[in-house]
Amino acid sequence: MICLDRLMLEEMVLEAKKCSVAGEVADYIPALKKANKDTLAIAVFEGENTCSIAGEVEEKFTLQSISKVLSLAVALMDRGESTVFSKVGMEPTGDPFNSIIKLEHSPSKPLNPMINAGALAVTSLIVGDTMEEKLGRLLSFVHECTGNQNIGYDEEIAQSEYETAFLNRSLCYFMKQHGVIEIEVEELLSLYTKQCAIEVTCEDLAKIGYVIANEGKHIETGRQVIPLHIARVLKTFMVTCGMYNASGEFAIRVGVPAKSGVSGGMMAAVPYGPGIGIYGPALDETGNSIAGMALLEALSKRYDLSIF
Ligand SMILES: NC(=O)CC[C@H](N)C(=O)O
Structure with a gap:
């Protein structure tokens, strides 16, 4: 457990949000243009009844x-x-x-x-x-x-x-x-x-990330939702290719298996640790959430989450 401080998480969101001005929402899928560029939300799921949230967490977005x-x-x-x-x-x-x-x-x-x-x-x-x-x-x-x-x-x-x-x-x-x-x-x-176009909240994403992070097992039902070797394959692709052509820099700056989408969603799976869901629709030129990446970087540094 990383024992997240809720106030600290809220401060991190406010700080990372400042990066949004430099990004743009995706517009090549016309319906994505409606997103509010200033939104930033995070959920960090650490197992039963331990989900820390901050920002506009009620917002729904598509997985892309x-x-x-x-x-x-x-x-x-x-x-x-x-x-x-x-x-x-x-x-x-x-x-x-x-x-x-x-x-x-x-x-x-x-x-x-x-x-x-x-x-x-x-x-x-x-x-x-x-x-x-x-x-x-x-x-x-x-x-x-x-x-x-x-x-x-x-x-x-x-x-x-x-x-x-x-x-x-x-x-x-x-x-x-x-x-x-x-x-x-x-x-x-x-x-x-x-x-x-499957539609989720940050909390949903964090829970999926948690299953992938923790050997493919579901904490509440105890079911092996994903076989262990497949959960490992998923995490490996997330590390090597999850942020497209920004994956190398992301591995150095943040160092956790993660996957982004052009809706501005990000899902991270810290091996044997939390699952994290983020939503921040302002994107950088590689199509990754600009504030989402800043937020995950800050979180990783603060709680020493890098796997490297
Ligand atoms: N980077 C993305 O999220 C791309 C997904 C999008 N649906 C596409 O195929 O273009």
Whole structure:
């Protein structure tokens, strides 16, 4: 336990919030433009009845790229490592999350599951007879990790992304040509945009982070929600690729496994420690929450959370 001081957490939020002015909310998904750039919220979950919160914690936001960690968990449980990693690699990339450039390299498989191309390939592997069933698998996984059965997806944001996802469409068609994706592209995009639009609060995120942090076990139900070796794979990808092409600097400054999304959400999983959920929609040029990163850096330094 890091025994968080609530007042200290509130002060840290106020301090980190100042960075928001230098960021911008994502606008390439039209519905995300509505976010308030000044918002900053955090939840730190340390097990049963110990969740410290500060900032606008009642705000809901969509997972966006944070969902890549969850779809990877489900695909690995459904298909096993050898199938999943025959379609997607394990190496970080210095390119932006939506880059197409490395796809053309032989053997034409995306570099890792945390960039869009890799995540689309991973989502295509989730088992289910219909897209609804596949989405249902993902949602029940989220329900199980959070204990919150009310979590669903934001239809407006999903639709807004589906209608404008021309880059993701081109990634899919390229991968379909090369046999990385075997299912129908429009169906995959419809599933992927709903997966990205799953709507949570910081507290929900912190609880998911806690499961990943603590060997995949759920503290309240005692259930092994994620097999141990898969929880380790998730944390490793979060360290090496979780903040896209800012992952190296983030590892040095903050040093905890974390995953960000263009909604401004961030989920951190400190091994054998807390799960952390942050929401701050002002982004820097790499697509990471600018105030969220400052806040996590301050928290990591204050409570010595770096794993290195
Ligand atoms: N970086 C992100 O959060 C990207 C997720 C977003 N849904 C996309 O595919 O573009």
